[in-house]
Amino acid sequence: MYLAVILSSLVLVIGTVRSRRAPRIRLVDAPTHEVWEIAFLAGGPGRVTDAAIAGMQEDGRLAVGGPGAVTVRRAVAHHPVEQAVLDALGRTPGGALSRLRGMVMRSPAVQEIGDRLADRGLMRRPRRGRGWRRMAHVQVAASAVLLLGGLLMTITGTAGDDAFTVPFVLRIAPAAILGIVVGSLCKLAHRGRLTPAGTLALRAAHAANSPGVVGGAVRPAAIVVALGGAALVADAVLRQQLLDAQSAMTTAADVSAASGDTTTTSSGDSGWDFSDGGSDVSWCGSADGGSGCGSSGCGGSSGCGGGSSCSSGSSCSSGSSCGSSCGSSSSD
Incomplete structure (x- = not known):
């Protein structure tokens, strides 16, 4: 789960930065x-x-x-x-x-x-960067669903927390929050x-x-x-x-x-x-x-x-x- 969020965030950040790169122009054109x-x-x-x-x-x-x-x-x-x-x-x-x-x-x-x-x-x-904007939306939504799902599983006791001292929702929270933060920042970058x-x-x-x-x-x-x-x-x-x-x-x-x-x-x-x-x-x-x-x-x-x-x-x-x-x- 952590690996998936980190890889997705890296790809999203790199793609966003590249799509935001401004073309070189002559100053006289400005x-x-x-x-x-x-x-x-x-x-x-x-x-x-x-x-x-x-x-x-x-x-x-x-x-x-x-x-x-x-x-x-x-x-x-x-x-x-x-x-x-x-x-x-x-x-x-x-x-x-x-x-x-x-x-x-x-x-x-x-x-x-x-x-x-x-x-x-x-x-x-x-249209420039539209695909990366959509990916950012998807990452934010998926991370929010992940966090909500983890919370529900912890509340209902279906996450198998008996073998762990840390509740399931807290174990996945850093990954979900990372996905939400990175996705939100990339969405803002495209405004x-x-x-x-x-x-x-x-x-x-x-x-x-x-x-x-x-x-x-x-x-x-x-x-x-x-x-x-x-x-x-x-x-x-x-x-x-x-x-x-x-x-x-x-x-x-x-x-x-x-x-x-x-x-x-x-x-x-x-x-x-x-x-x-x-x-x-x-x-x-x-x-x-x-x-x-x-x-x-x-x-x-x-x-x-x-x-x-x-x-x-x-x-x-x-x-x-x-x-x-x-x-x-x-x-x-």
Whole structure:
């Protein structure tokens, strides 16, 4: 039993470390100044979608009102992501924001941003290390079952403890705990999406777009959302509707996961949106599948505005910037 757990843990650790190894890139590939790439690095497909909606609402091309209804005022797009928003609206009866958000997240225009960032070595593709994540899940579950089984056998007296001075459950507990700890750590290691180069790029984007750098000028809503998430949107109505849409998508994803149906929340092994429903929190790593600096540097309901520190609800500690505090834990 001990031998099996130790061997499994060694294989899991080695595989996890190898799958997390970042590709070598040229430093010139790291910086990014496009708002859509910044948004993707900071919060994934959901953040890109929120940034597009916020920008289009700010200049009057969209109107967002309660209860989560989006309407087109001027059908003008300046980027494929914005065109994806307009196209999705045409296929969304009533303009339901949560449904619109999911469609845009899965659109080729948004997915291709992740592919470009991965090609440049700034992000890790979702399928990378997926097998090791599953192995980690299996090891944690098997070790927990082992520990529970040993406890039941000890209680019922079926473990043959008469010949031993130490109860059966205590004899197997170190092996089970080792399996749980190693498996859990390997699962955590796969949460991040950003590579070290991606973390540096995001940190540079925060520095370049901080209020002090832009001279105190009002920053466009798209870049505010890209860097800090929907929680920093100035328009109270839009802010609440975007946060409500995130919450609704996360709830729907949880229900689908509980029922074993992930078809409505996942776009496949190669897709950049995940079964978390696209909430910023998940990208950050405090839920699932996210990276440290992913979701606002942390969390759709927290805030990391241009170079500011991550706030409540995030896995990032206060007093450090998104790029620096989250980056160390990012990568998947």
